[in-house]
Amino acid sequence: MRKFALLALAGALALSACGKKEEAPDVEPTNNLVAPPDDSVMNADQAEPEPEVTNNVAQPAPPPEISEDQQMLDDAAASGMTARLREGGDGEPVEEKGEANQNDAASQMATDPS
Amino acid sequence: MAQTPPVVRPTLAPPVAPPTTPSPIAPPAVVTPPPVPIPPLSHAQAAWLSDWLKQGAAQGLSARNIGMAALTGDALVNAVLDRARALYRGRVDTADFIEVWGVRPPAFDPRPSLAAAISADRLPQWAAGLTPPYAGYDGLRKGLATYEKIRDAGGWPTLSAQSAPPAVRKRLAIEDRSVSEDEPLTAALQRAQRRYGLNPTGLLDARTLAALNVPVDDRIAAIMANMERWRWMPRELPVNRVQVNIAAAVLTVFEGDAPVKSMRAVTGSPSNATPMLVSSIHSIVINPPWNVPTSIAKRELWPKGRGTLLKQGYKILKTPEGGERIVQPAGPNSALGRLKFDFANNFAVYLHDTPLRGKFSSYDRLASHGCVRLEKPVPLAELMVRGDPTLEGNIQALIDEGRTQRVSLPKEVAVYLLYWTAFAGNDGTIAFRADPYGWDKLLAEKIEASSRRAAAATTLASKD
Numbered sequence: 001m002r003k004f005a006l007l008a009l010a011g012a013l014a015l016s017a018c019g020k021k022e023e024a025p026d027v028e029p030t031n032n033l034v035a036p037p038d039d040s041v042m043n044a045d046q047a048e049p050e051p052e053v054t055n056n057v058a059q060p061a062p063p064p065e066i067s068e069d070q071q072m073l074d075d076a077a078a079s080g081m082t083a084r085l086r087e088g089g090d091g092e093p094v095e096e097k098g099e100a101n102q103n104d105a106a107s108q109m110a111t112d113p114s
Numbered sequence: 115m116a117q118t119p120p121v122v123r124p125t126l127a128p129p130v131a132p133p134t135t136p137s138p139i140a141p142p143a144v145v146t147p148p149p150v151p152i153p154p155l156s157h158a159q160a161a162w163l164s165d166w167l168k169q170g171a172a173q174g175l176s177a178r179n180i181g182m183a184a185l186t187g188d189a190l191v192n193a194v195l196d197r198a199r200a201l202y203r204g205r206v207d208t209a210d211f212i213e214v215w216g217v218r219p220p221a222f223d224p225r226p227s228l229a230a231a232i233s234a235d236r237l238p239q240w241a242a243g244l245t246p247p248y249a250g251y252d253g254l255r256k257g258l259a260t261y262e263k264i265r266d267a268g269g270w271p272t273l274s275a276q277s278a279p280p281a282v283r284k285r286l287a288i289e290d291r292s293v294s295e296d297e298p299l300t301a302a303l304q305r306a307q308r309r310y311g312l313n314p315t316g317l318l319d320a321r322t323l324a325a326l327n328v329p330v331d332d333r334i335a336a337i338m339a340n341m342e343r344w345r346w347m348p349r350e351l352p353v354n355r356v357q358v359n360i361a362a363a364v365l366t367v368f369e370g371d372a373p374v375k376s377m378r379a380v381t382g383s384p385s386n387a388t389p390m391l392v393s394s395i396h397s398i399v400i401n402p403p404w405n406v407p408t409s410i411a412k413r414e415l416w417p418k419g420r421g422t423l424l425k426q427g428y429k430i431l432k433t434p435e436g437g438e439r440i441v442q443p444a445g446p447n448s449a450l451g452r453l454k455f456d457f458a459n460n461f462a463v464y465l466h467d468t469p470l471r472g473k474f475s476s477y478d479r480l481a482s483h484g485c486v487r488l489e490k491p492v493p494l495a496e497l498m499v500r501g502d503p504t505l506e507g508n509i510q511a512l513i514d515e516g517r518t519q520r521v522s523l524p525k526e527v528a529v530y531l532l533y534w535t536a537f538a539g540n541d542g543t544i545a546f547r548a549d550p551y552g553w554d555k556l557l558a559e560k561i562e563a564s565s566r567r568a569a570a571a572t573t574l575a576s577k578d
Contacts, residue, residue, distance in 0.1 A: 064301075071376065074308075075365075078534065079534070080250050081248065082351055
């Protein structure tokens with residue numbers, strides 16, 4: 001437990017150490033927390049080396065064919081499946097949200113000028 | 115056909131008055147309204163609530179069902195209220211959060227809705243309305259039951275690089291019901307690798323072995339931790355929003371509550387955690403310069419020497435205090451790339467482009483100082499400025515001008531930086547990611563500790 005608490009604390013401290021609290025007053029406060037490009041920038045477009053293979057299967061398989069739509073659905077599931085369930089607790093997601101939330105102007109994407 | 119009675123919606127607690135500041139004039143006394151009285155329970159209602167209390171494990175509030183003494187009267191009501199609060203806004207009190215868990219549920223008083231449900235004799239509907247109303251939570255709830263069955267059946271064997279293909283196939287089938295004898299083993303391995311966020315080579319490499327050998331109890335703990343995070347989510351989300359999974363380093367754009375675009379991202383390294391937060395993107399900086407934070411300059415740039423920094427295009431500027439700071443001018447090699455998406459937050463993080471494109475082809479993308487780097491920043495910007503005739507379709511042209519400028523969005527866009535390490539796929543199979551920040555274990559321990567405290571308090575109250 002202590003190990004993980006320390007790890008989490010270390011993460012928090014590392015983040016706060018990069019935050020704007022440390023900034024000089026005249027420094028643009030939002031322009032930070034990014035990685036400085038290092039001397040290997042020009043070579044950074046190369047993919048990382050594959051992990052060492054220790055297995056009992058002969059050759060790497062070609063990557064599975066995943067359609068763009070399927071990838072987006074998988075990414076959406078990973079990002080948090082926020083489709084709403086039907087009221088009444090039957091566990092089935094609602095297909096489309098109603099109009100009620102469309103009026104939440106503070107958090108709208110600029111897709112509907114009306 | 116019999117009509118289903120309407121759900122009794124839990125209600126939010128009334129807003130709490132802000133703390134008063136000292137004043138020479140005595141402030142008026144703060145009158146706290148008396149708690150809503152709970153009507154007497156019928157025998158059947160008391161029995162139903164007693165059974166309901168025994169089901170905490172099904173909602174991920176404890177690793178196993180905790181044996182509870184039979185409760186009656188006030189002790190039963192207090193235990194029910196405590197369970198309702200836990201299901202609605204999380205078992206762990208926000209005071210026990212670490213700073214970077216910036217998604218925080220509001221206060222919730224279950225008394226009014228419980229009193230109404232008792233009066234209307236609709237306790238099951240009331241209880242059903244307490245849990246998060248999202249498919250993501252429900253998928254984890256079902257997944258938790260699956261993994262508890264796996265655990266109770268003895269878990270899974272540890273594999274090695276020498277494990278025979280039938281043993282590997284058998285192990286994969288424990289979590290993936292679609293594994294069949296007729297398909298190549300590589301296909302089943304690739305599905306598992308995709309579920310674990312690994313490179314889908316179909317090879318039983320070291321990372322795949324490590325993922326397959328994670329004990330089932332750890333998988334259950336991860337599901338419980340993620341169910342708890344769902345309880346922190348707002349009960350209503352704007353239909354248009356950006357969601358980032360920090361642990362999976364992936365971003366999805368939702369319009370009208372449906373995903374319309376997704377992309378890979380690079381999120382904070384384990385020593386530079388990207389915080390969980392909720393905010394709204396209000397503007398985009400085109401061709402942003404980078405004012406290097408003092409901490410990063412001290413740690414990573416000043417050691418290179420002034421000459422090297424100047425040769426690499428950095429500028430060294432005087433500060434009014436007599437010191438120096440480093441600025442990287444806008445340009446193709448700027449650490450911020452060509453676009454920066456700004457939103458208010460206490461952690462000075464944002465979304466941005468990057469010249470380091472190679473990292474996006476990696477399956478290990480937790481490498482930033484806390485910000486979120488984007489694989490497809492221009493398409494994201496175009497989505498956000500749609501509807502603005504001066505901006506729509508012009509993002510690349512504005513970049514090509516080379517001038518630094520800030521453009522306000524026609525409408526702010528909600529952004530959620532979230533941390534999901536377990537989530538149900540569209541077929542119900544649970545996918546897992548590594549716990550790069552150690553937050554799952556920490557949260558699972560906090561949930562267990564809080565559950566034990568609540569159980570002890572209930573036991574104590576029942577003896578009064």
